[in-house]
Structures are given as C-alpha cells and as structure tokens.
Amino acid sequence: MAKKNKNTSGEALENIENSLSKTEQFIEKNQKMLMIVMAVLLVVVGGYWAFMKFVKAPMEEDALSQMFVAEQNFEVDSFKLALNGYQTYPGFVQITEDYGNTKAGNLANYYAGVSYMNLGEFDKAIEYLENFKTKDIMLGSISTGLIGDAYVEKGDLDKAINFYKQASSKNLNDYSTPVYLKKLGMVYEEKKDFNNALIAYQTIYDKYKKSNEARTIQKYIERAKINVN
16 A cells, blocks of 8 residues: 555656656746746836836826815815816816826816806716716715706706616615615606605615604605505
C-alpha cells in the first residue's frame, strides 16, 4: 500500500515538473509579447493614476469652489442667479457644461433641475434632473419624484405615474415613500382610476402608520372607496 502511495506521489511531482517546464517554455517563447503586455499595463495603470491625481482631483476642487456662490444664491431662492451666474461666478448651467464629469458637476444638474422647477420651466427641470446620477437612495428617490412633479405640471399624468412609482419604491421608509404614494394616488384619482388610487392610499395606511401622510390618509381612502366601481 505504501509503495502505491509512493508511486502516486512520484507521478504527481513529475506532472508538476512537466507543467512548470511547459510554463517556462511558453514564457521563453513569448517573452517579447509578455514584456509588451506588461509595459502596456504599466502605462495604463500609471496613466489612470496620473489622471486621477493631476487632472480629476484638481477639477473636483475647482468645480466645488466655482459652485460656492451658485449654492448661496440657491439657498436664498435666487434661482435665476443660481442658474445663470453672477458677474465672474458661474451658475449651475455653466458648471454642468464645464465640469460635467466631476461629482460637483453632476450635483449641479440636481440644483439646476430644482431651480428650473421653482421657475416653472418644467421641460428644463426634467432635462437636468434626468442627467443627475446618484447612488444615494434617498436623494435618488427625491430627484425621481421631482420629475414626477414636473410631468404633473405639464399635464402628462401617465409619465407622472411612472416616476412616482419609481420614487415610492426606490427607498422604502416612513418619510419619502408615503409622500410619493400619496401623490401617486392623487394622480390616479385625477385620471378617474380610483381602484389604483385606493391601493396607493391603503398602502400608506397599512405600512407607513408612523408617517405624516398616514395621519390624514383615511379621508383619501374613503373618498376613493366611494368612487370605486
């Protein structure tokens, strides 16, 4: 039995040696190609590092500093100044164009969208809000809900329903979810779709009892029930 194990071990070592030998032969045969591949990888990695350190990072800092005055105007509801800039200070529109590939430039899309909403320019609000990308679930649901608001203002209730559905399902919580469920129900009522309106209102009552919307949702439920076929 021991002899068999010894032979097996010997065969295994021989196989490993053969594999190593083949690997060495491959490396020796393709040494030039492998060197080129390694050089390319080093250039790519080094180039990416240099871009991030010497180009992207300074651009991020510059974009943030450029946004400072626009944000101040936004906070005091001076939306036209926030959008278009003041003297030598750029507004959110210019920042999205000059720094669109930075985090600050992306955030400027959100600010611009909200500003246009407040100015009643709903098509532009939709354009900028749709350009805004975020991994923040709460902010994502809010920006999506704002697009729904814009479509309501435009009278496009079907698109509003679509965005309110997205906004109410992106981040289930007692704050934003019932807000968009209630708006969803109200749009359904506007379309005389009382069955779906009732479902939206009832969801608030059943699942989000601690929300502000739940305190008054019963009257919406009763109103929808009266009109359900």
